Amino acid sequence: MKQSDASWGPPRPERADAARNRQHLIATAREMLAELGPDRLTMDALAERSGLGKGTVFRRFGTRAGIFGALLDDGERVFQEQVLCGPPPLGPGAPPLDRLVAYGHARIRFLLEHREIARSALDGRQAVPAGSQSPLSRTHIRMLLGQIDLGPANLDLLAVQLTAALDGPLLLYLSATTLTRSPQQSERQLSDSWQDLVRRVCRP
Numbered sequence: 001m002k003q004s005d006a007s008w009g010p011p012r013p014e015r016a017d018a019a020r021n022r023q024h025l026i027a028t029a030r031e032m033l034a035e036l037g038p039d040r041l042t043m044d045a046l047a048e049r050s051g052l053g054k055g056t057v058f059r060r061f062g063t064r065a066g067i068f069g070a071l072l073d074d075g076e077r078v079f080q081e082q083v084l085c086g087p088p089p090l091g092p093g094a095p096p097l098d099r100l101v102a103y104g105h106a107r108i109r110f111l112l113e114h115r116e117i118a119r120s121a122l123d124g125r126q127a128v129p130a131g132s133q134s135p136l137s138r139t140h141i142r143m144l145l146g147q148i149d150l151g152p153a154n155l156d157l158l159a160v161q162l163t164a165a166l167d168g169p170l171l172l173y174l175s176a177t178t179l180t181r182s183p184q185q186s187e188r189q190l191s192d193s194w195q196d197l198v199r200r201v202c203r204p
Contacts, residue, residue: 025050025060026074029067038120041067068121072114076136079110083140096147097202103140104194107166112187138163148202158201165197 028050032041043064047057061067088094089102111118142159150158 021052021056022060022070025052025057026070029071033071033117038068038116041120043067065121068117071117072121075110075114079106080136082106096144097198100141100144100148100198100202101195103137103144104166104198105191107137108190108194109187111167112183112190135163135167137166145202149204150202162198162201165194 025046029041029046032046032049041064043057043061044054046067047054050057061070082090083103083106085091089098090106092099094102138159141162142155145153145155145159145162
């Protein structure tokens with residue numbers, strides 16, 4: 001899944017008119033998502049409903065998947081604050097291995113709670129590797145791995161592989177029916193598997 005290409009920290013400032021358009025488009029997209037569902041939230045429909053030109057919508061989001069990526073970003077900012085400033089073990093103050101386990105648990109819950117938006121944010125046309133900056137999960141996981149004594153392991157590649165275990169594949173390989181019928185069971189099983197994976201990878 002394409003995560004926001006922002007780095008950890010506050011977003012870049014934007015012009016007042018651009019900020020107003022963004023807020024209006026995001027609010028309109030949320031209304032359409034609640035009323036119509038994800039399948040009917042398109043670039044053209046959003047332009048018509050918002051009263052803004054198609055060019056404005058395309059410049060802001062680029063693709064239909066970009067609309068959902070922007071919707072996901074709002075939740076990502078709250079999630080980021082919990083990771084940076086929240087209580088341990090997700091936030092600072094716990095041993096790095098405990099934080100890594102807690103991060104996976106929280107990330108799985110976040111993606112399952114936002115699963116319709118997150119699935120729609122997947123864009124198969126996106127260039128690989130995506131963007132010019134590391135996704136947030138990879139940055140955080142790499143930081144935590146660096147605090148654990150893993151010997152000669154390639155921490156950069158290990159961070160990529162652990163990130164892949166959480167994001168896009170999590171939503172691609174799980175049936176939407178399964179997630180809808182038993183979300184709590186799915187979250188529990190995925191969290192248990194993540195904990196087992198991390199503890200095995202980071203075993204001394």
